[in-house]
Amino acid sequence: MTLTQQSTSSQDARSIPYPEPTFAGHIGKTFSESEPAYPERVGAPTGAPNILLILLDDIGFGQAGVSGGPVPTPHMAELAERSAQLTQFHTTWLCSPTRAALLTGRNHHRVGFGTIAEGSTGFPGYNCALPNTAATVAKVLTLNGYNTAWFGKNHNTPDWESSAAGPFDRWPTGMGFEYFYGFNGGETSQFEPQLYENITPIEAPDDPDYHLTEDLVNRAREWIGRQKSVAPDKPFFAYFASGAVHAPHHVPKSYRAKFAGQFDAGGMWCARRPSTARSSLGWFRRIPTSPSDPMASRRGRRCLLMRRRSTRRCKRSSPRTSPTPTTRSASC
Structure with a gap:
């Protein structure tokens, strides 16, 4: 009997996991009359791009x-x-929902994340348990010949399943990622984080200069x-979701010294708002929009209106002088 193996090129890429291919060899009455054939994995298309997805929190x-x-963000500016540059990414005002929508490509309520994992209610759309009917982008790419990894914050595992006892099907390695190095939950210490490698708890390096962001980058x-060498x-x-910027605000000493006094409360911070609003609006204006997009001009007007309102609120609420003489500035 001879069976023909299904070609990977004819696989329906819209349905995963792919069905097991049929045997492409030949089984005769004896070994010498038989021809072996191993099942082939689906490979990525020739020239498929490497993808590094970086999510900055809050x-x-x-x-x-x-x-x-x-x-100042010189490296980001150089890349930009x-x-x-896209300006219509839909955030959902909280950590877990935005991440769930980003990783699955679906509305966050459809995948159970109408709120953060710690605030789940047990009702549909808010149970914070990713359903097995919603595959992450990592799952899709892994089944299509990619290596996949997650570094940093995982805020999409149910709170009651985030201990070292599992279950682990809703951890990153159970959601399609082949490798995970990071932490569970909304936040952790940047100097002494509670880390996991895949599903194994590990200790952070005993280094007085240790900081989680640098560790994740390394x-x-x-x-x-390692992946490219093999x-x-x-x-x-690679999905990179640092814990930085989100609380707790654990900034390395070198950065604290570099920005000392620049963001003190009161007059100095408030004085920065008008220039920041003008710079941000100028950045939006530099991004080309389609002439056929009826929302383009409306978005620009809305951005300007929001910044004017922010400046007026600042004038009403800020003190006339800053708390200390070293940060004294004109009233805004």
């Missing part, structure tokens, strides 16, 4: 220098100059380098 357009904010670089033509998908 940061807005008015903070980063790349979008007009007062915090030669990249597509781990990601090591993983990418299979240089195989694409990767």
